[in-house]
Amino acid sequence: MNSVGEACNDLKKEYDACFNSWFSEHFLKGNTNDSMCAPLFKVYQQCVKKAMKDQNIDIQEVKKDILGTDNEKKIP
Amino acid sequence: MKIWTSEHTFNHPWETVATAAWRKYPNPHNTAVIGTDVVERKVVDGVLHTHRLVSSTWYFPRWAQALIGSANVCYASEQSEVNPISRYMILKTINLSFCRHIAVDETLSYLPHPSDPSKTLLKQEAVVTVKGVPLTNYMEDLLTNKISTNASKGRQAMEYVINKIDAEVKDLTRSTDEIINHTKKSLDGIANSAKKSMADISEKAKKSLDDMHKLGLS
Numbered sequence: 695m696n697s698v699g700e701a702c703n704d705l706k707k708e709y710d711a712c713f714n715s716w717f718s719e720h721f722l723k724g725n726t727n728d729s730m731c732a733p734l735f736k737v738y739q740q741c742v743k744k745a746m747k748d749q750n751i752d753i754q755e756v757k758k759d760i761l762g763t764d765n766e767k768k769i770p
Numbered sequence: 771m772k773i774w775t776s777e778h779t780f781n782h783p784w785e786t787v788a789t790a791a792w793r794k795y796p797n798p799h800n801t802a803v804i805g806t807d808v809v810e811r812k813v814v815d816g817v818l819h820t821h822r823l824v825s826s827t828w829y830f831p832r833w834a835q836a837l838i839g840s841a842n843v844c845y846a847s848e849q850s851e852v853n854p855i856s857r858y859m860i861l862k863t864i865n866l867s868f869c870r871h872i873a874v875d876e877t878l879s880y881l882p883h884p885s886d887p888s889k890t891l892l893k894q895e896a897v898v899t900v901k902g903v904p905l906t907n908y909m910e911d912l913l914t915n916k917i918s919t920n921a922s923k924g925r926q927a928m929e930y931v932i933n934k935i936d937a938e939v940k941d942l943t944r945s946t947d948e949i950i951n952h953t954k955k956s957l958d959g960i961a962n963s964a965k966k967s968m969a970d971i972s973e974k975a976k977k978s979l980d981d982m983h984k985l986g987l988s
Contacts, residue, residue, distance in 0.1 A: 695795045696805045698825050698845075706807065713808075717818075718789045722854050726813045735811065742807045742823075751823065751845055752866070769858060770879060770893060 699745020705738040772898045772910045774917055778925050780890040782932055784882045787890040788852060788859045790931040791880060797927040800920065802826045804843070818852040824863065846874075857882050873899040874913065892928075894921055 697706040712731035720730065780787050795803045805825035812819055824846040850861040859880040865873060876896040883889035896917045900909040 695803075698805050698807050698823060702807075709808075714789070714792060717792060718785070721813075721818060721852075722785050722788070724854065726816050726818075728811075728813050728818075735808070738808075742809070746807075746809075746823070769860065770881070 697742060697745065698749065698751065699742060702738060702741035702745055705734070705741050709734040709738040772914045774896045774898070774914050776894045776918075776921055778892045778894070779883055780892065780925075780928065780932075782890055783888050784857045784859075784880065784890045786932055786935070787880050787892075787928065790928055790935060791859060791861070793931050793935070794924070794927055797930050799923040799927040799930065802920075806848075816853065816855060818850075818854075820848075820850045820852075822848040822850070824848050873897075874917070875899075876917070892925070896921075 695706075695710070697703050709731060712734050716728065716730045720727070782790075794800075795806055803824060803826045805823075807823045807825075808820060809823050810819075810821040825843055826846065827843055845866045846863050847866050848861055848863045850859065852859045861878045863874075863876040863878075865875075874896060877894070879893045881891050881893070883891045896914070898910050898913045898917065900906045900913070
């Protein structure tokens with residue numbers, strides 16, 4: 695899957711691969727320490743934030759809160 | 771406003787489905803989704819919170835584009851929570867900028883099936899609201915139908931991804947066996963270190979693939 699910024703695709707793929715393995719091998723097994731992919735996440739984030747800015751994708755709108763507000767739907 | 775709901779049971783444990791959900795795209799069933807980006811992600815009190823930007827292309831008839839704008843790429847905000855202890859995964863998606871007239875709010879929840887915890891129940895709800903354009907009701911029906919079609923594609927997509935992950939694990943086991951055999955022939959030192967990491971992989975593969983034993987591959 696691609697990133698919104700073409701320049702971020704490789705960084706995203708590396709991060710996603712790390713995350714997928716962390717998620718199934720660590721997180722689902724009860725290890726919630728997420729430092730494993732933190733360095734990859736950081737560089738990927740820098741790239742993606744810049745790409746969103748360049749494309750005028752409103753980060754504030756994206757970050758509009760749902761969880762913890764009245765908009766949140768309750769767990770069934 | 772139109773509300774659309776649906777339920778679907780996956781014959782896979784919750785952990786498998788949750789893992790596949792992160793890898794849902796790309797798949798041949800939902801080609802409209804062209805990108806996903808994590809904007810924020812953190813673990814709070816053992817719960818994984820993720821905020822993603824989902825980019826997709828929407829194709830509307832030309833006359834509809836005249837009403838709602840011709841934005842080909844639409845962005846959506848997806849916020850999710852995964853709790854591995856309570857075993858739930860909930861994703862809420864809201865269209866951004868999808869043309870200011872249309873709001874599509876979608877919620878997907880993956881939970882262990884109440885009557886069979888080895889299966890996973892997907893509950894899906896979408897609320898479609900169209901404002902400020904003529905034929906509002908018609909537009910809402912159009913979108914609701916689209917969501918309904920996309921939902922069944924989404925379920926096929928999940929099965930596709932689950933199969934793909936299963937196949938990857940099988941491949942991993944196969945190549946692992948080759949390496950282990952090869953290693954045995956070489957120096958003990960190398961064999962020991964290789965076995966250590968391979969044993970790890972084999973163990974994981976065994977867990978997810980009971981039938982490996984029957985096939986005599988592991």
